Each structure stands twice: as structure tokens, then as C-alpha cells.
Amino acid sequence: MELFNTLTGRVEPLTPSDGATFRMYACGPTVYDYGHIGNFRTFIHVDTLRRYLKQIGMPVRHVMNVTDVDDKIIRNASAAGMDIAAYSKRFEGAFFEDMESLGLERPEVVPHATDNIPEMVSLIERLRDQDIAYQAEDGSWYFRIAKFPDYGKLSKKDFDGIEDGARVDVDEYEKDAARDFALWKAVKNDSNGVREHSWETSLGAGRPGWHIECSAMASKYLGDTFDLHAGGEDLMFPHHENEIAQSESATHKQFALHWMHVRFLLVEGRKMSKSEGNFYTLRDLLLKGHRASAIRFLLMSVPYRHQLNFTFDGLAESTSAVERLRTFAARMKGTFPAGINEELAAATAKALAxxxxxxxxxxxTAEARAAIFDLVRAGNVAADAGALRAENATEILAVLQRFDGVFAVLQDRDAEITRSALDWAEQSGRINEASAELLATLSFTDADIDALVTERTHAKKSRNFARADAIRKELLEKGILLEDSKDGVRWKRK
RNA sequence: GCACCGAUGGCGAAGUGGCUAACGCGCUGGUCUGCAAAACCAGUAUUCAUGGGUUCAAAUCCCAUUCGGUGCUCCA
Structure with missing residues (x-):
């Protein structure tokens, strides 16, 4: 298994450096709002990595932090009249529900920033003892970048010479150098004059800076040096660069050996932003009637180092593609004559390879996807020609299983997920955002559908095709598709 | 402004020196079907943004131009 390493600029092998478990850290969510599809593209690719590593037999210890204290949380919580713990818990719960909807595995360790304040403080103390951390007039602590000559090695930035000239003061007056970043923010009053949430520590009253959280939690749960650190491309600078500076200054050891950065996605060709009106949370899409499986498949279809242009056409494409895979998997579960078709067995082995x-x-992931569709076509051709044998079907199902261990779209949980999204919309007064077609479809229960399907079957038997077609049409208008096969009628929600 | 990345069919996208340029979706025709759907078959880029260069050989390497994206500031 090889992966591009941002630090070295090369594709390099991934192995557990301790010879046993692959230790990886991914910057998790700041829980101040619902997660958007850009967030999830990053998390899906990290999940793809962890799933594949496990599949090739590498035990994984994956740590993903939850940032449950930061400026936005403090601001939003105070606007909502809640304390920060209650506020962040709500969005953290939503985030993990969304992860579940998108088929993301829960990392082995999910530490919270607010549970690790002592670790952050002691890390800052170690830096202070080396005169790398210093306290400014307002009581905040900063990292002295001039003390870390390697600064910029991850993002390939050269700060020599820029530093002196770049001493723009503006509101940076307390710092020794403009680039120095906050390790610990001294407590202050918010705009209403209320004292912000803070912790009393040896560094004074305040709260941790964002960068120190990840440094402290990564070394606590994975050790001073670990195998891989992942995140969105925007985190490369300054966040990850700062993590390296803090951790390596404190430990004098290499921090992460391998760095993985997932590129941003575009939406309809433009950067996703609220002002562009192309900003979507997962829940927005579910309420519009898009399927969780299609969203997942689209987000992971384009390899992580390329920009993905997220479009509604693309979403429709992914819906069809997932449907084709599911139809094929169901077909392979049928019964076939004993024996094996060697030609098809070879095609199966080739797809797996x-x-x-x-x-x-x-x-x-794009090429992996292609290999699977090659298998789908080979299997369908053989089945149509009556050349599929029982052993082939077993082998094919095993390959599909392996494929699905990473892609995780074969099992159909879509209706269930959409229903929970609707429940949530109802409870939070957002049901008006749900699409009319979706509501119409779901107003039909499975029993209602089965009854109509049965009636249609009787109509067909008595060659009353007009009635049969009318029922089919009625169901289609409610978003339900019928398929007549030799084994009876199959129906599915569009 | 400085730095970095990208541009492949109707759409998404793989491929980074040499097999007929993968795969998915869509579209057109056919098979199957009472009709559909699903599935299959055939067709759907002599060509990889544009211009120049290197090479026996370029989508792949080099230079320039155009367009798009990202970082330099909170951001997945």
C-alpha cells in the first residue's frame, strides 16, 4: 500500500512503524454547526484509507479529535443562550449521526479538547521552559516561530526574510513577530461584557489555542511519533505546520511520519460557500430526496488528491451506478447450475486484482470502481448467456463483499436514513425544507405498495393490462419503480 | 501580487513516454417483455485547453498563452 506524503512530496509505502498497529490521527470536526458535504468528503477519504488498511490485514488505531471549544462555539453558544458544553454536544451528536448515515466507521479513539486541557497545558509548559512559548501583555501565550528553523517544511513555505519585513502591527501588537501563533488564549469578556468560558491553570485563566489541541491529543493517544496525520488541504497551513512546530519543539522527535491531505470539493464548478448559495449540509441533501448511498459513492469516486466537482447531475449518476451494483449483487444471489465457468472465474480474479x-x-478509488464495473459486466454477460455457474456466483459475491468493505454501498439503508432525516426536520421545525416528492413517496408504506403490486399481478393474469399499467403509473408517480422478473415483481423507491 | 495545483467524449472521470484513450452516467438502435423496467449487444473522443519544442514515438516531458481552483486569513 502506497500513499502520497505531503511532507516528502512522494508516493511512499505505508507500514506500521512499530511493526504492529498503524497509528493515524485525523483532525476532526469543530462542532459548532451541521457538517457539510465538504467536511464529509475529507472524512470519507480518511475512512476509505482506514477501511482499506484493515482489509489488507493492518490493524489500525485511528484517533479523531472533537474540537468542542473555539471562538465559533463560544460565539454561537452565547447567541443561543446555552453553555458551550450543551451547545457542542448537540452538534457532536448530529455529526456522528451523519457519519453513520454516510457509512463512516467510528475511529478507535474520539477524544475531546475539553477533556484534555491538562495535557495541553503541560505541553505549553515544556515549550515555555525552553523559551519557545512566551506570554504577551494580555496574558495569552504564543509560539516563537523564530525558534523552530524547520517551520514551513510541510507546506513548503520559506519564511526566511519575510519575517522581519512582515511585522505588520495592526491588532497583532502583543506578539513578538506577526507569524507567531496562539498557544493559550487569556480569558476575556464577550461583546456583552460577560466573562467567556475559561480554565484556571498554571498559564493563567484562559482556553487552549486550536493548534495545541491536536498536538496534545495526538501524542497522548498515539505517542510522540506516529504513522500518519490526515486532514483537509486547507489545514496544511497553518494548522498542521503549527502542530509540527509545537510537537517537534517539545519532543525533539519527528511528529507524524506521513501526511495525507484531501483536496477541497467544488459545487457546480464553484467553491462551496454560503454567499454563493451552493452550500450544502448532508441533511440539506437528504431532505431534497437524495440518497445517502449516492452521496457517499459520489464523494469517494474521485480520488482524494483531485478536486471533486459536486453536481446534482453527478449525484443522479451515482444513484444509477449504486443501483446497478445492487441489482447485480442481488442477481448473483440467485441459484445457478453447479460447476464453474473458467473464463468468468478468470475475469473475477482479474477484477479483484x-x-x-x-x-x-x-x-x-476511481480505478477500483472501474475494476468492479468490469466484473459486473462480465457477470451479467455470462448470466444472460446461461454460462454462469454456482461457483462463479459464490466467487463474485466474495469479491463484491471485499469491494464493499471499502465502498460500503451495497446494503440499502437509504430509506431508513431518509426517514430519520425527516424525523429530525420535523422536530427542528424544518420539515418545510423537505421535497414534496419525497414526502409523497414516504407517505406510502411498504404494505400499501405490496397491496397494489398484488392487485396489479392479478390484473395482469386476467390480461387486464390497462388496469395493470394504471397501477404501475400511479406507483411511479409516487416514486416507486416496478420490475417484473421471472421470480415475481420487485419494487424499489426511486 | 506571490506560491502551488489542474484543463481528457454530452456529463463525471482513469490513464503521466509506445497495447484499438479504462470505467460510470446519458443518448441512439437492437435483443428480451403484453407494454415497460432490469439486463445484454452495437454505436456514441483518429483524439486529450491553445501554440510551439524535445523524441523513432507525447494525453503523458519542456516552454509560452488562456481559463479554472487553492494557499498566503477562520475554513474539511
Whole structure:
């Protein structure tokens, strides 16, 4: 398994440096609002990595922090008249529900910033003892970048010479140098004159800076040096650069050996932003009637190092693609004559090899996807020609299983997920955001559908095709598709 | 402004020196079907933003131009 390493600029092998468990850290969510599809693209690719590593037999210890104290949380919580713990818990709960909807595995360790304040303080103390951390007039502590010559090695920035000239004062007056970043923010009053949430520590009353959280939690749960650190491309600078500076200054050891950065997505060709009106949370999409599986498949179809242009056409495409995979998997579960078709067995083996080669090569999900569709076509051709044998079906199902261990779209949980999204919308007074078609479809229970399907079958038997077609049409208008097959009628929600 | 990344069919997208340029979606025609759907078959880029260069050989390497994105500031 090889993966591009931002630090070295090369594709390099991934192995557990302790010879046993692969230790990885991913910057998790700041829980101040609902997660958007850009957040989830990053988390999905990190999940793809962890799923594939496990699949090739590498035990994984994956740590993802939850940032439950920061400026936005403090601001939003105070606006909502809540304390920060209650406020962040609410969005953290929503975040994990969304992860579940998108088929993301829960990391082995999910530490919270507010549970690790002593660790952060002691890390800052170590820096203070080396004169790398210093306290400004307002009581805040900063990191002295001039003391870390390697600063910029991850983002490939050269700060020599820029530093002196860049001493723009503006509101940076307390700092020794403009680039120095906050380790500990001294407590202050908010705009209403209310004292902000803070912790009393040896550094004075205040709260941790964002960067120190990850440094402290990564070393606490993974050790001073660990195998991989991942995050969105925007975190490379300054966040990850600062983590390296803090941790390596404190420990004098290399921090993360490998760095993975997931590129941003565009929405309809433009950067996703609230002002562009193209900003979508997962819940927004579910309420519009898009399926969780299609969203997942689209987000992971484009390899992590390329920009993904998220479009509604793309979402429709992914819906069809997932449907095709599911239809095929169901077909392979049928009964076939005993024996094996060697030609098809060879195609099956080739698909499996292609899938592994693709993911092993810097997590090329697009190529892995292609290998699977090659298998779908080969299997369908053989089945149509009556050349599919029982052993082939078993083998194919095993390959699909392996594929789904990473892609995780075969099991259909879509209706269930959409229903919970609707429940949530109802409870939070946002049901008006749900699409009319979706509500119409879901107003039909499975029993209602089955009754109509049965009636149609009787109509067909008595060759009353007009009635049969009318029922089919009625169901289609409610978003339900019928398929007549030799084994009876199958229906599915559009 | 400085730095970095990208541009492949109707759309998404793989491919980074040499097999007929993967795969998915869509579209057109056919098979199957009472009709559909699903599935299959055939067709759907002589060509990889534009211009120049290197090479026996370029989508792939080099230079320039145009367009798009990102970082330099909170951001996945």
C-alpha cells in the first residue's frame, strides 16, 4: 500500500512503524454547526484509507479529535443562550449521526479538547521552559516561530526574510513577530461584557489555542511519533505546520511520519460557500430526496488528491451506478447450475486484482470502481448467456463483499436514513425544507405498495393490462419503480 | 501580487513516454417483455485547453498563452 506524503512530496509505502498497529490521527470536526458535504468528503477519504488498511490485514488505531471549544462555539453558544458544553454536544451528536448515515466507521479513539486541557497545558509548559512559548501583555501565550528553523517544511513555505519585513502591527501588537501563533488564549469578556468560558491553570485563566489541541491529543493517544496525520488541504497551513512546530519543539522527535491531505470539493464548478448559495449540509441533501448511498459513492469516486466537482447531475449518476451494483449483487444471489465457468472465474480474479492494485496505488478509488464495473459486466454477460455457474456466483459475491468493505454501498439503508432525516426536520421545525416528492413517496408504506403490486399481478393474469399499467403509473408517480422478473415483481423507491 | 495545483467524449472521470484513450452516467438502435423496467449487444473522443519544442514515438516531458481552483486569513 502506497500513499502520497505531503511532507516528502512522494508516493511512499505505508507500514506500521512499530511493526504492529498503524497509528493515524485525523483532525476532526469543530462542532459548532451541521457538517457539510465538504467536511464529509475529507472524512470519507480518511475512512476509505482506514477501511482499506484493515482489509489488507493492518490493524489500525485511528484517533479523531472533537474540537468542542473555539471562538465559533463560544460565539454561537452565547447567541443561543446555552453553555458551550450543551451547545457542542448537540452538534457532536448530529455529526456522528451523519457519519453513520454516510457509512463512516467510528475511529478507535474520539477524544475531546475539553477533556484534555491538562495535557495541553503541560505541553505549553515544556515549550515555555525552553523559551519557545512566551506570554504577551494580555496574558495569552504564543509560539516563537523564530525558534523552530524547520517551520514551513510541510507546506513548503520559506519564511526566511519575510519575517522581519512582515511585522505588520495592526491588532497583532502583543506578539513578538506577526507569524507567531496562539498557544493559550487569556480569558476575556464577550461583546456583552460577560466573562467567556475559561480554565484556571498554571498559564493563567484562559482556553487552549486550536493548534495545541491536536498536538496534545495526538501524542497522548498515539505517542510522540506516529504513522500518519490526515486532514483537509486547507489545514496544511497553518494548522498542521503549527502542530509540527509545537510537537517537534517539545519532543525533539519527528511528529507524524506521513501526511495525507484531501483536496477541497467544488459545487457546480464553484467553491462551496454560503454567499454563493451552493452550500450544502448532508441533511440539506437528504431532505431534497437524495440518497445517502449516492452521496457517499459520489464523494469517494474521485480520488482524494483531485478536486471533486459536486453536481446534482453527478449525484443522479451515482444513484444509477449504486443501483446497478445492487441489482447485480442481488442477481448473483440467485441459484445457478453447479460447476464453474473458467473464463468468468478468470475475469473475477482479474477484477479483484485490479481493485487491489488501484487502492494500493495512492488510494485510486476511481480505478477500483472501474475494476468492479468490469466484473459486473462480465457477470451479467455470462448470466444472460446461461454460462454462469454456482461457483462463479459464490466467487463474485466474495469479491463484491471485499469491494464493499471499502465502498460500503451495497446494503440499502437509504430509506431508513431518509426517514430519520425527516424525523429530525420535523422536530427542528424544518420539515418545510423537505421535497414534496419525497414526502409523497414516504407517505406510502411498504404494505400499501405490496397491496397494489398484488392487485396489479392479478390484473395482469386476467390480461387486464390497462388496469395493470394504471397501477404501475400511479406507483411511479409516487416514486416507486416496478420490475417484473421471472421470480415475481420487485419494487424499489426511486 | 506571490506560491502551488489542474484543463481528457454530452456529463463525471482513469490513464503521466509506445497495447484499438479504462470505467460510470446519458443518448441512439437492437435483443428480451403484453407494454415497460432490469439486463445484454452495437454505436456514441483518429483524439486529450491553445501554440510551439524535445523524441523513432507525447494525453503523458519542456516552454509560452488562456481559463479554472487553492494557499498566503477562520475554513474539511
Amino acid at each position: 485490479g481493485y487491489d492494485a488501484a487502492l494500493s496505488n495512492d488510494l485510486n
